[in-house]
Amino acid sequence: MSAGGDAGAGGRPAIVPFGDGALLVVLGERIDAVLNRRVHVLAAAVRAARSADPRWGAPVPAYASLLVPYDPLAMEQAEANERLGALAASAGEDEAVAEVEGELVEIPVRYGGGDGPDLDEVAARLGLAPEEVIALHAGMTYGVFMLGFAPGFGYLATLPPALVLPRRATPRTRVPVGSVAIAGEQTAVYPVATPGGWHLIGRTDLSVWDPRRDPPALLRPGQRVRFRPVDG
Amino acid sequence: MLEVLDPGLLSTVQDGGRPDLAHLGVPPGGACDPWGLAAANLLAGNAPNASALEMTVAGPALAVRATCVVALGGADLGARVKEEERPLRPGTAYLLRTGTRLVFEGGSGRGARAYLALAGGIAVPRILGSASTCLAGGFGGIEGRPLRAGDRLVPERPGDLAAAGRSWPADVPLGPPHDPDLATPVHVVPGPHAGRFPPGALEALLGTGWEVDPRSDRTGLRLAGPPLPGAGGGELVSLPMTWGAVQVPPDGRPIVLLADHPTVGGYPVIAVAIRADRPLLGQLRPGDEVRFELTAIDRAQAAARAEQALLGRGVELLGPDEEVEPW
Structure with missing residues (x-):
């Protein structure tokens, strides 16, 4: 092989x-x-x-x-x-x-609190303040590498090394739609409510998946993505 | 028209699925036993991949609100018309009269999934090109979810009773061309990561009688048995997956992916079940024993062509004039 x-x-x-x-x-x-x-x-x-x-x-x-x-x-x-x-x-x-600049998609995110229930734990494990985690996550431009796992789920990379953590030991049985999450070198927005093992640090109201829309997925490979912190 | 009184364990509307949308993260979906779906549909006078009801182990109770014709394919889950004490068997199209109830009271204990076809298919909106229920995405079928009490199953051709009394041709198998009860093996070819497992792992997969675990569902069959030695190195960088892929997670207990499998995964794939055995995989139920037998790709493809030719024979004898789509 x-x-x-x-x-x-x-x-x-x-x-x-x-x-x-x-x-x-x-x-x-x-x-x-x-x-x-x-x-x-x-x-x-x-x-x-x-x-x-x-x-x-x-x-x-x-x-x-x-x-x-x-x-x-x-x-x-x-x-x-x-x-x-x-x-x-x-x-x-x-x-x-050869490298081309893909279309830029901006995703507004409410970080922490009930929208990002893992933010404090993630910060503690990384030895950072929650505000630093937010600044690092929102300070990068990510590429859409692929869609998979669930309908419209875009795998975004690459996270700054300071934010890299393994997945949660026990996956949640239900992650709310719109949750913004990190795992390993990757970040993503959950397009539908689904079980999931990534760390939830925020949430967006932007619809990243709508099967009745054309195209149904907001994200497609080659695009660039930035997250913008907004107040709850 | 049928109204759901009790939905049973897991009853969903399924058709040929969405095989072309994996790049959006949409599982192929559709009937887990495509042969059972095709058989029920052909008996009802439909195209093989028309929308029908897939029922799992414990079937529903349905009230007949308007006289209609139904046909059953796949497993025998003990269907009968309660008021008439009339059993309904897979392989015949039956007339159901207004005011009666179609109930499923447990059948032979063989097979996991039965298919109920109505004339013209079940009328539901096509979402992304298909009537299939995508449970992971919450769309398709009836509101993207399993049936519940009060749902109505309306035929696309209400009042079309022409198929009543038709029966399946004797020279074409009605079930999957294999019988799980006889411990018919599932045929596999080596998977893309077979060479990374320690020596003897593939032989251990092939030499073990695996038990289908109750946690199995439309995404995959989870198998219980002595753990396989791992491929080492933990998870892979996520790669595309297919229906039939035999994944080996770190616990060494294989998972065989079915119609609703996630489109990508990170577990190494030791083997891949062949396409012609999808109907058999779809009929394995918790507690069944499953064995794997190695075959070659050209033989697997010959089996797929033979199965398609048999289905073509069924279409010729029973079917509509439309062209047959392969699964």
Whole structure:
């Protein structure tokens, strides 16, 4: 299995089967802006190929890998592998991988109190004052690396090192919609009420997911996000 | 039209799901046993992926408010018309008369999910291209939630009674082409992280009779048994997941992802159940024993084509003129 190596450093991406109807393209195994841009460039190339050849499914980008489903009733794995390998090779050379400034989305946040019940505990564990946690969190510009976990849930990175904490030991059974949370190097806004193990430091009234809106998700990969503290 | 008197354990409207929206974090959804859904729909004169009711282990009680035709697919959960002492079995389309009640009183104990189809499908709004209930997102189906008492199931073609009395063709299997009761194995191919597990881990997965844990749901089957040795290194950087992925969390007890699985995950994937065995996975219930058997991708794809051809035979004999969409 070649999925173990980091293929991100200019090497050829590894393509491994993920079941009998999908391939996984592994570009690396880190949360890294350049790797992630390469994932989305390849996703765009697969979507373009799909519009001409419906045997491809809709690609699913993640931090450093891309799932490419195909119709096993119409395409054998060897053909899918060969075609995807060619796409990956040419997308890797694409100048679009060069850094571009994505659209900026500003998210107003009420930090702390009932809206961010973990703020004080997070501050204590990090050896910071709650105000310092807020200033650090709102002082960064984050990239949208991928959507996943729940409908419209955008994984935003990268948190400043001073805010990095592991997930909560015991996940909450219900995180309120709009909660602004941190975990590891990541931050996010919970788009729907769901169980969750991240630390809740604030809350926004901005709707990040509405299945009846077009597009339903506020966030999309490539955008930049800033959080702006507002009073409750 | 049917009115819900008692919703049962977990009854949701499902169709072919939303397979193309994983990049937005939307699970594929749809029937956990796509074969059972297709069978019920074809009997009712519908396209295989029309919207129907998926019922789980303990089915609902429904009052018939307007005469209609229903058909059942998937597990036998002991359906009968209470006033007529008439049992309703998967594989036949039945006429239900106004004023009677359709109840599910426990069946054979085999299979987890039954499907109830109405003429034309169940009339609910299409959200993001599908009638399926997305429980994680709280949308689709009936208000994005499981059925509750007082809900109404209205057929898309009210008054269409043409399918009454139709029965499933004898030369096409009615259930998944496998029988969980015979401990039919679930076929898997090695997963993207199989090579990272210690030697013997894949063999241990294949050599163990796993018990389906009661905490299983539409997101996945949680399996109980001797823990598998871990892949080490804790969680991975989150990567995309698929229906059928066999994840191994740090506790070593595998989780097989089903239709409502989260679109990304961080646990290593030791194996992936093949597409042709999705109907079987969807019918495993808590307490069932499940075994895994290794196959090759080309054989898995041949099995998917064979299953689709069988479904095509069912469509030919029973179905509407519409084109069959694969799952």
